[in-house]
Amino acid sequence: MSNLLKTGFLLGLGAAVSSKEKVEKYIDDLLSKGKVTPKEADELYQSLLKKGEETEEQWSTRSKERMRSVMEDLNIVSRDEHLQLKQKVEVLEQKIMQLEHDNKQTNDDNQSEF
Incomplete structure (x- = not known):
């Protein structure tokens, strides 16, 4: 092309x-x-x-x-579509990291209670 x-x-x-x-x-x-x-x-x-x-x-x-x-x-896909998808993936990655962090905090808090 x-x-x-x-x-x-x-x-x-x-x-x-x-x-x-x-x-x-x-x-x-x-x-x-x-x-x-x-x-x-x-x-x-x-x-x-x-x-x-x-x-x-x-x-x-x-x-x-x-x-x-x-x-x-x-x-x-166009460049704009590619950039939009890339931004969505980055947002999702950040949300996953935050959920993993929150989950780890919850587990650590639960273990410290014992």
Whole structure:
């Protein structure tokens, strides 16, 4: 599973870098041909950058939703569920220790009476 996530991350990163380079080259070509002014090129770049960030956010949200679905299908607990269970176990362990301590005290008190 870890390898799958790593591969997906690297593919996304590679696509982002490649896309950014293509956008920069495209805008440089427009500038060199005189089809846009430097101000228009900057506005176009910023607009495309913003759209790219929005698309990345959407992709990230969909990826997280898919991952949650896969984890549910495989009956894998989330980090929050794990921490909640861990806390419950710790509370129960403390209660057991307290009961054992109380029981020992009671036994010691009973034996001292004899």
